[in-house]
Amino acid sequence: MVREANKGDAQLCLEKAKIALRDKDYEKMQRFLSKAQRLDPECDISDFPTDIPSDDKTSSSDPSESTNTYSHHDHYEDSTNNLRHRPHHSRSHSKNKSPHRNRSKSIVREYTDAEMKEVDRIRHCKDYYEILNVPKDADIKLLKKNYRILALKLHPDKCKVPNAAEAFKALGNAYGVLSDSEKRKRYDTYGSEDMQNISNRRNDNGFYDYDVGRGFETEFSAEEIFNMFCNSAFGGQDHRRNQYTYQRRRQHYHTQDNEANMLIGNLVNLVPLFLFLIATVLLQLYVGQAPYSMTRREPYIYERFTRIHKVPYYVKEDFVSQYGSKLTQFESTVEGEYINDLRIKCYKENNEKQSMIWRANALRDSKLRERADKLYMPNCQKLNEIYTY
Incomplete structure (x- = not known):
């Protein structure tokens, strides 16, 4: 899990390095390239030029002086100080690589800056309300609206940003909890304290275990919630794989509905009896009291x-x-x-x-x-x- 997370973070650093290269900010580009190699030594940086003008080279590319690119250090803190240093063999410095090949490659992305920004925002959110971008007193209507908008943007089959699947899962988990009154009440009471404890706990590799997609289990997966909302075919094979589980849950709820309908039917069958008893009481009140009693009591004296x-x-x-x-x-x-x-x-x-x-x-x-x-x-x-x- 940590290795995959490092690869995703390294890809984000490479994307930011490409943006810096486009803006001719070579110092910033070198900083992100260095960080990407620290996170994933096998990442490919051959698309970046090696012949940077001497005036643009600075000592800031030293790993010890790099800055954390994430907005919340308590969630995704730089782990290089806790990882074992390994020799980095940059592919861009290989003698077998020809400058002509580097120049011939074009930088092609399958996603927009807005999508990358949205994924990065969700991965650094502190709670479910922040993920759905709603206030803590938001009603179910606003929750549904924001979830639908974000889910359409970030579905993994549509959004190709690295870590989009994790962001989409966190989005579904947030809606699954906040849309359920009991789970939302429990989350509001204990959620912040639990996440604080999790955010302060490191694993063996130096990374924090906090994940906005964990902590509370939803009854439906993010994919199932999305399909129920949008009724789309985005899911592909994943949708077909989850469909069996979803159908079993529907059968369970259908059985419960049948039991409820049987109970209602029995109550309906008792309505004539209730009406008869009420009519008897009303008739007795209309006719008056009985004319006699087998025991002595008022007014039968x-x-x-x-x-x-x-x-x-x-x-x-x-x-x-x-x-x-x-x-x-x-x-x-x-x-x-x-x-x-x-x-x-x-x-x-x-x-x-x-x-x-x-x-x-x-x-x-x-x-x-x-x-x-x-x-x-x-x-x-x-x-x-x-x-x-």
């Missing part, structure tokens, strides 16, 4: 007995005036409710007796069997009296 089975029930003060003409039918309803209640209680008494008999037989306990045979069942007795009346 007047005790009465049915004429046939002498079943006790309680009514309100105005009972006779309202139901006197329908008393026979009314008392039949009261006795029916009373008999149903006796049946339920008698069933429980029978179950209790049968359980005692079963235990007595299993344990061969004669006393328990005697208690079971003599068990008093008042509700069954009352029910029997009614049926034998």
Whole structure:
């Protein structure tokens, strides 16, 4: 990873050296060439002239006097002091290289200065907000807008700047975190502290481990986020390789959607029941209170007995005036409710007796069997009296 990063930084130095050569700033050109060779001894500098006028040569090309070309030293600090020095054999000083060949080569770039500047900016950003070029209170609409613009510019299949892939990954990671409310909240709370700890930690080669594309894992890769936004064919084989993972995630979400739809469907099926219960309550309120009660409570404080089975029930003060003409039918309803209640209680008494008999037989306990045979069942007795009346 460090070797690849060094090569990318060396390419940037070569590009800046080409710009200096175009501006005839030979001192600056030599400075960038020296730095490029320190970062990557195998880099090709044969495109640059070796016969520089003596007036333009300065001692500033000495590696010890070169300046750091990055805006944030805490992110990409010059590592030459920590690397082992190796002999540099510049291809431009080889006797086998002909001046004619050097002059015949033309400097051709597949990217613009604006693209290189944008990649360099993202690689030196300190946080995700700076990567997307938005304030910390930016809403999702602004995040989407800026991500779409930057992603179209920096997609690796379109932008050929060295390290464009890393910048594009950092861009997708930044959007993946900031567009998710929970991840954004966690990032705002702990992100700055974590990155400060990372930026202060060097690896064995003297480089800082800080990388704006790391620290938080996004649910989608930068490529997947880009494809969801732009629906483009930039991805090529990489897009097809990521498509399977993306489809599996979609299937997972589709399953969750089906479960949610089933839950909603079940709730919809319960709507008629809820409506029926509400209608019953409203009807009860409209009709009024029940005309009687089987227990004494307000306002049912007047005790009465049915004429046939002498079943006790309680009514309100105005009972006779309202139901006197329908008393026979009314008392039949009261006795029916009373008999149903006796049946339920008698069933429980029978179950209790049968359980005692079963235990007595299993344990061969004669006393328990005697208690079971003599068990008093008042509700069954009352029910029997009614049926034998």
